[in-house]
Amino acid sequence: MREQLLITASSILLPPNPSPNPLNPKSYALKRFTLLPKKPCPPPPSPGPPLLSDVSRHPPPDLRLGYYADLASKLASAGRIDDFLMIAESFLATETDPSRFIDFVNVELVSAGISRFLGDGKLRTVVEALGKIEEMGIRPSSLLDGSAKQSLASECRKLVDGGRIEEFVELMESLAGYGFSVKEFVEPFAILKICVKKRDPHMAVRYASIFPHAPILFCSIIQEFGKKQDLVSALIVFEASKWKSDGPNMYVCRSIIDTCGLCGDFLRSRCIFEELLAQNITPNIYVFNSLMNVNGHDLSYTLHVYNHMQTLGVAADVASYNILLKACCLAGRVDLAQDIYKEVQHVASTGALKMDIITYSTTIKVFADAKMWQMALKVKDDMLCAGVNPNIVTWSSLISAFANAGLVEQAVNVFEEMLLAGCEPNTQCCNILLYACVVACQYDRAFRFFRSWVKSGFPNTRGCGGNIYAQLSAKNTGNSGATCVSHHIIDPHQVSFSKVVPFRPTVATYNILMKACGTDFWRAKALMDEMRMLGLYPNHRSWSILIDVCGKAHNVQGAMQAFQNMRNAGITPDVIAYTTAIKACVENKSLKMAFLLFEEMKRYLIQPNLVTYNTLLRARSRYGSLQEVRQCLAIYQDMRKAGYSSNDYFLKELLEEWCEGVIKNSELGPVQMTYPSCSSGKPKTDKPQSLLLEKIAVLLQKDFVKGSSVDLRGLSKVEARIVVLAVLRMIKETYNQGKPIEDDLIIFTGVGTGSGCSESEVQGALIKVLLR
DNA sequence: TTAGGGTTAG
Structure with a gap:
């Protein structure tokens, strides 16, 4: 067989018509004519089929094509891919429709040859050959049968196994272009995961772009990078995805x-949203919901998005309301939550949506956090009426x-x-x-x-008819009126238990x-040790x-x-x-240690909060000394700078006590402070930004020097009095330290805005203080 | 293809 196929290139290129060929054209022609049901011959010019002798003398184009194709197939099967290509090329140079070549090729033979190459590890050679075939206008994938395709896939997988992802992706790009279904070679998601693991977003995009459903794959890549907290890579994929399609994909x-x-x-999520709007694209409900969800901690922004969504005519679904x-819930706005709950109930009553278990x-x-357990129970009844069963x-x-309401018995009952x-x-x-x-x-x-839980776990009621709600809900189906299930009617005797669910502490x-x-430090410490024994790490x-336990036990050393x-x-x-x-x-x-810790946390750039x-x-x-007052005022100012509002009333009371000390001229006894709640006990002079405290803070922070002045403008007479007292106390403290002050103090008393006092009233109050 | 639960400081 092999000897018969030793044909020189020149002999191959000689036209077979009309000379005989070494491969018995007669039998071949007969075979091909009978084996080509898909491509019927042109209708015979005369009634009756053509005679075989006529065909040999004047072979029609199909016959010549069949001859070459068959020859090429046999050369390929013998491992002579170059010769296969040469024949194909020489013939196709004269053929107008290259794709017809495939119809005549013996795919089985060609596949056998290709499989042999692949078996010898000549993957590159095969791919190059497929490339040439493609250049000729022939669809390469149609040259390979199932078995050869499997061999090809297996060789490609070896690249993946060897970590040669870039070569693999390059190969897949080519093979996809040659008409192969590359998703069957290797599960696309597996490749994408490898790219993500290697933190190679560009390669992931390149690979995903091969597939017609690339956007779905882009989503997967972005999500995978997200799981790895790698937003930079995810954004690279997002940006690249824009170039792969006409516009942003929702x-x-x-x-x-x-x-x-x-x-x-x-x-960043807000920027992406703004970009869409800037391009006049109306985001869909999923985009809106995700944006609201991501920004859920910022209620005002979430509501802004919700309103925007309505302006654009995008209907809210149950997820939006959830x-x-x-x-x-995050903002602790029970009032607003109640409004939204009513709204969603209304929309649900129109049939536009169905409230789900997440809504309830x-x-x-929301109610639980607000300690409104009655309302929580009401919602539970609502859900049972709607046929929605509570889950864990x-x-x-x-x-x-x-x-949260401190009602243990009820908690245990539930x-x-x-x-x-x-x-x-x-x-x-x-x-x-x-x-x-x-x-x-x-x-x-x-x-x-x-x-007890650790010892015995819990009874498993699954699969033994334990779900009372499911049973009752099923019974209620079909009733015209709503039959609500209250939380009191469960009969424990109806339920049987089996098996045990273990309790696994975290x-x-x-x-x-x-x-x-x-306050039992040793018990707490023993629990920490127990945690470690179970392989859990204290966080x-x-x-x-533990620090708090020590603190409550008056054990500062232990806390430290x-x-x-x-x-x-x-x-x-x-x-x-x-x-x-x-x-x-x-x-x-x-206190000294407390302030040291405060200094330390700031040194470590840990931002103190309210x-x-x-x-x-x-x-x-x-407050005892000027130094103590200064320390607290510094914290007060720091707090304001950080954007927190303080309990000015409390601070003012302390300052006033301290200032009054200059008049009483005696050591103050312990001061019984009352801590006013936010809603009551606020003095009328309290302003959102306390001008008084600001003025005192500024005044007391610098030492008294020549030309010092006090600006009382904007303060009421009571406030002005405190400021002057503060200055006097500062002078006294400085004097007590052995530093006499002989300079004058300039006091500005012009009435500013909002003080509610006339200048003369303020001056009168001051004179009273100064004359004491 | 979305979306829900727990523990810390006041």
Whole structure:
């Protein structure tokens, strides 16, 4: 066979017509004519089929094509791909329709040859040959049968296994262009994951672009980068995706917005949204929902987006409302959440949407957080009426409604009701119940629950008809009036249990238990050790709680040691750990240490927050020296600079006490301070930005020097009096330190805006003070 | 293709 195929190029290029050929053209011609049902011969010019002898003498084009194709096929099967290509090329130079060549080629033979090449590891040669075939206008993929395609795919996979992703992608680009279905070679998602793992967004885009459903793949890549917190790469994919299509794809936009949220860059999500609007593109509901969701912590922005959506005529769906409810929940806006809940109930009544379990659960959480457990129960009834069964999240929110209100018994009842309803508890849910015990200071009860759960787990009611709600809901179906299921009617005897669901505590569980240690430092420490034994690592919260336990036990040393151990354990103290440590110091009169911690956190660029400032400002219930006043005023000013508003009333009271000290001229006894709540007890002179405090802060921060002046403009007579007293006390303190002051003090008394006093009134008040 | 629950400082 092989000898028969030894044909020189020149002999191949000689036209076969009309000379005989070495491969028995007669039998070949007969074979080809009978084997070509798809390409019927041109209709015979005369009635009756042509005679075989006529065909041999004047072979029609198909016959010549068949001859060459068959010859080429046999050469290919013998591993002579170059010869195959040469024949194909020489013939096709005269053929007007190259694609017809395929119809005559013996794909089985060609495939056998190609498989042999692939088996010898000559992948490149095969791909180059396929490239040449493509250049001739022949679709390369149609030359390979299933088996050859599998061999090709297997060779390509070897590149992936060898980590040669770039070569693989390049190959896939070529093969896709040659008509191969490359997604069958290797699962596309697997390749994309490798690109993401290598942090190569460009390669991922290049590979995804091969496929007609590229936008979906772009979404996957963006999401995968998001999971790795790699927003930069995700944005590269997003930008590249824009160039691959006519305009931004809504799927891709939604993905990048979600990813911005996942990576904590919500401002970027807003920019992407603005870009869409700038291009006059109306985002779809998914884009709007994702944008609102990512910015859910900023209620005003979320509402702005919601309004914008309505302006553009994009109808809100149930997810939109759920997100709005979540935003209200985060902002603690029960009032607004109630309005939205009513609105969504109304829309649902028109049939435009159906409230789902998330709508109900989120609303229950809003009420739970606000300790409005009655309202939470009302929503639970609403959901049962609507035929929606509570799930573990709903039950958890209900339990937390009672937990936050300090109602342990009710929390336990709901927990048991949940078990009876056939809902399997998870650790988060159990943690809420433990937390309920802690809020109500039932510490022993928390430990009893914990030990019993660890020992026995929970009964599994799945698959044994335990879900009472499902049963009742099914019974209610078809009733004309709504039959609501109250939370009291469960009969425990209806339910049978089987098997056991184990309880697996988490770090959060132990943290709650540590809180349940009250002031027992050693117990809390033992729990930390127990955590480690279970392979759980104490986190920021664990350490902060331990510090707090020490603080409450009046053990400042222990608190400082715990603070240090936190660092030693590799956990950098955050603002909460610092604030807790500061609190431990403040409550135990270690003020110097408290202020040192404050200085330290600022040195480490940990921004104090409102709680930190308030903890520090309340460190003193009276001020002793000028230095102490200065320290507090500095914190006050720092706080204002950071954008926090302070409890001016409290600070003012302390300052006034201090200032009055100059008149009383005696050591002040302990001052009994009352802490006014936000809603009551505010003096009339209180202004949003206290001019008085600002003036005193500025005055007291610098030493009294020649030419010092006091500007009382804008202050009431009471305030002006305090300022003057402050200056006098400062002078007194300075004098007591042995520094006599002989310079004059200039006082400006012009009445500014908003003081409500005349200049003479202020002056009168001052003279009274100064003459004392 | 979205969206929901737990523990820390006041």
